[in-house]
Amino acid sequence: MTDEKESGALQGAHLDTLAVRAGIARTGEGEHSEPIFLTSSYVFDNAADAAARFAGTAGGNVYSRYTNPSVRSFEQRIAALEGGESAVGTASGMAAILSTCMALLKRGDHVVCSRDVFGTTVNLFSRYMEKFGVEVSFVPLLQLDAWRDALRANTAMLFVETPSNPLCEVADLAALSALARDNGALLVVDNCFCTPALQTPLALGADIVVHSATKYLDGQGRCVGGAVVGSAALMEEVMTFLRTCGPTMSAFNAWVFLKGLETLRLRMEAHSRSALELATWLQQQPAVEQVFYAGLPDHPGHELACRQQRAFGGVLSFKVQGGRQQAWDFIDAVRIMSLTANLGDAKTTIVHPASTTHGRLTAQQREEAGIGDNLVRVAVGLEHVDDLRADLQRGFAALG
Numbered sequence: 049m050t051d052e053k054e055s056g057a058l059q060g061a062h063l064d065t066l067a068v069r070a071g072i073a074r075t076g077e078g079e080h081s082e083p084i085f086l087t088s089s090y091v092f093d094n095a096a097d098a099a100a101r102f103a104g105t106a107g108g109n110v111y112s113r114y115t116n117p118s119v120r121s122f123e124q125r126i127a128a129l130e131g132g133e134s135a136v137g138t139a140s141g142m143a144a145i146l147s148t149c150m151a152l153l154k155r156g157d158h159v160v161c162s163r164d165v166f167g168t169t170v171n172l173f174s175r176y177m178e179k180f181g182v183e184v185s186f187v188p189l190l191q192l193d194a195w196r197d198a199l200r201a202n203t204a205m206l207f208v209e210t211p212s213n214p215l216c217e218v219a220d221l222a223a224l225s226a227l228a229r230d231n232g233a234l235l236v237v238d239n240c241f242c243t244p245a246l247q248t249p250l251a252l253g254a255d256i257v258v259h260s261a262t263k264y265l266d267g268q269g270r271c272v273g274g275a276v277v278g279s280a281a282l283m284e285e286v287m288t289f290l291r292t293c294g295p296t297m298s299a300f301n302a303w304v305f306l307k308g309l310e311t312l313r314l315r316m317e318a319h320s321r322s323a324l325e326l327a328t329w330l331q332q333q334p335a336v337e338q339v340f341y342a343g344l345p346d347h348p349g350h351e352l353a354c355r356q357q358r359a360f361g362g363v364l365s366f367k368v369q370g371g372r373q374q375a376w377d378f379i380d381a382v383r384i385m386s387l388t389a390n391l392g393d394a395k396t397t398i399v400h401p402a403s404t405t406h407g408r409l410t411a412q413q414r415e416e417a418g419i420g421d422n423l424v425r426v427a428v429g430l431e432h433v434d435d436l437r438a439d440l441q442r443g444f445a446a447l448g
């Protein structure tokens with residue numbers, strides 16, 4: 049039971065208001081905050097009601113693989129924040145991407161995908177979509193000509209992630225939207241790094257946004273989940289795949305993500321502020337060769353990021369002088385930052401991309417993607433920035 053009085057007043061409300069109030073499902077017990085609906089099935093009023101709900105001629109829940117009020121609340125809230133008509137909660141970020149592909153692609157279709165997407169996304173396309181007869185071309189994120197040249201008559205989808213991981217390259221979403229539209233293809237954007245607090249791809253012409261809710265939407269590194277957002281018609285297709293094939297979001301996780309969304313903008317601003325401060329400081333360190341963060345005025349994506357994003361996010365990377373050994377020495381010397389490949393957490397994380405997140409690429413692929421052996425990635429958390437700077441100092445001290 050959605051609170052009608054409240055939801056009616058939310059038309060055109062600001063992101064901060066929607067983040068706290070959109071999609072609340074009250075039970076009639078008078079509870080103020082969102083309950084968790086931990087139930088797998090639902091009781092029908094009578095036999096006729098059961099028949100009507102199964103036939104879809106009456107509303108109401110049937111079974112939690114189909115609908116669950118906690119998941120529905122999360123879906124309504126993330127849809128409101130992204131400015132989409134509808135959303136679908138999924139078991140993980142990869143389940144969001146898989147569900148989008150399975151629902152909207154068919155054998156014989158062609159996909160153009162940025163080369164610089166999450167590694168598992170590359171595997172999903174090259175190992176599984178190809179296996180089912182969907183051809184995939186990978187193109188460098190920034191080369192619009194390469195995207196254009198890769199298009200074919202059967203291109204059904206363009207898939208992009210911006211800013212990229214770990215070099216923070218920024219793709220022009222309005223230009224890619226136009227390219228997709230002119231060719232009758234869908235533009236799908238993985239908005240994991242910015243979240244709707246910093247970037248709303250649908251407003252720039254994208255058709256679908258996918259999320260790993262595991263990252264900033266949760267924001268505290270507790271749950272794995274995902275979301276797909278877009279038009280009601282497209283989401284109906286994705287929902288049908290999900291109900292049939294099962295990678296749905298759990299009610300408990302949906303409740304955690306609902307809590308996360310309430311503080312999303314505040315957190316994204318704090319992550320962005322500290323990341324910019326550290327990136328600027330890192331640029332001045334003699335043992336740093338190069339810093340990659342779109343908030344820096346000399347980053348090639350800076351101008352575009354200023355137009356397309358509200359801030360620059362929490363992920364930055366930098367090259368230390370030397371090679372793999374120096375990068376590893378640096379990482380092993382920090383004591384506050386967690387050595388883990390995750391990001392989007394209140395706790396700052398540090399990782400060596402070349403030997404972990406991008407370790408499955410060949411040396412030549414890494415070279416082409418600009419991921420050197422001396423590159424270190426930091427996903428800046430919510431600790432005090434002075435303590436993080438002191439921690440990075442420990443890294444530099446270890447380099448002698």
Ligand SMILES: *Cc1c(COP(=O)(O)O)cnc(C)c1O
Pocket residue numbers: 140141142143166169209238240241259260261262263272273274
């Ligand atoms: C983590 C991540 C994913 C995958 O999400 P899971 O929740 O781990 O399945 C997809 N895209 C990006 C950009 C990610 O960082």
